[in-house]
Amino acid sequence: MQMKATVPITAAGLKTACSQCNLLELCLPFGMNDTELNRLDELVGGRRKIKRQQPLYRAGEPFEAIYAIRAGSFKTDVLLEDGREQVTGFQMTGEIIGLDGISTELHSCNAIALEDSEVCVIPYAKLEELSREIEGLQHQFHKVMSREIVRDHGVMMLLGSMRAEERLAAFLLNMSQRFTARGFSPAEFHLRMTREEIGSYLGLKLETVSRAFSRFQDEGLVAVQQKHIRILDNDGLKKLIQHQPGMR
């Protein structure tokens, strides 16, 4: 299942608004008229192709633009002085990446391509300028940032209060949902990241991730073959992240 360079929008209600980045979150046409929608093309400063394992940007680099992922996927991570790595997120086709840089004008994390990928470059100055003129764009941009915050709170919940299997179940459901929103089958997908990267994201070691996958497989919740995942019992996974045995 190779991801195509240009993914057609299939999810209900989505409309292509930006001819350059056909899935761009920012372009979802909320409250924009046709003239405004056409102006959105101005946003895109160009495109960049990033090879697998290569950085889109690195922590400490000056911040100039955010990026809309046209094709492929990325991870963002933060490094501690002693070498420990924390993956702070996975971004897939159609999503926005690079919001961390705005506060300090410097990127605060590394963004690494998980596969050969392509992004639309959105110069931040341009975005601020246009969103002063187009109310719908401004609102949409704020929503994207806010959604990022809410998503991070979800991860904090996961890291702070859940056990290993719950974390993995939540992760799989989240991935499934995001694939679905992009028009892929909800039940079957390829993970583009390694067990170690999943582990880092979930605050677990790779062995623990591997074992949890095996247990899910044994229990008939998912069929796992390396990076190929097929969800067999969605409700079973959901149940796992709610009431689990020993909670009083």
Add this chain to the structure above:
Amino acid sequence: MQMKATVPITAAGLKTACSQCNLLELCLPFGMNDTELNRLDELVGGRRKIKRQQPLYRAGEPFEAIYAIRAGSFKTDVLLEDGREQVTGFQMTGEIIGLDGISTELHSCNAIALEDSEVCVIPYAKLEELSREIEGLQHQFHKVMSREIVRDHGVMMLLGSMRAEERLAAFLLNMSQRFTARGFSPAEFHLRMTREEIGSYLGLKLETVSRAFSRFQDEGLVAVQQKHIRILDNDGLKKLIQHQPGMR
């Protein structure tokens, strides 16, 4: 050390921009001229006093405004169906709270006052409108949201990759820094939250937090008397969160 209703700005470089919310992050006068600065008063839709333990807002309530904390402090938390609580952040005087609501028009977490507090209400529609007119305000608002994202990534790093003592050290240094920025002594402060709330935030049980405090006390890093904290060895704490013993 009771926090006064109106905290004077003492940190270098800060200037009161908004007569209503004298410490409001949004009002830091970056790139705003005097006329614009005066218009910021329009932002404030009113004030609200919140008693200790009372909610400023609750998850699921419709989102209409963000809030600038004039006095006091809050925690934000998310609840799981089974009752588990995850504290996602602590907000103190001068900080902005409520950004989580923008993405869905619904608040996604609870904001509870840790002490009797007062906030300025900033109707979100008004903020969007004004920030379309005032470039400096727009940029400042984006910075506040982005900073929130970066801060959350820091917490994810903490929850995903650090051991108990490192987490508490990072927490104390962070608190110290935030108190300092508000003109208080960097070395001595009162925590307004319980051990259980700290634990929830750090992904630890209250007993673990308590023990870590005791160990810090034994090692001469801090003087702890219930909620009164005095940092004795700042560098010692910093060292703790970097190279700790058994890392290869």
Add this chain to the structure above:
DNA sequence: TTTTGTGGTTGACTTGGATCAACGTCAACA
């Protein structure tokens, strides 16, 4: 003044996930 309740500390023990180690699979490449 006693009672009650909330929050904090400390000790003994238990355990989930980390660590250490061996081995399997597969793709890239000499």
Add this chain to the structure above:
DNA sequence: TGTTGACGTTGATCCAAGTCAACCACAAAA
């Protein structure tokens, strides 16, 4: 066609933090 190296799985052991329980301090209520 080996050889190499990255990635994944599985087992045995260990330990940091969770759990359970006792107790203290102190403030508010009776």
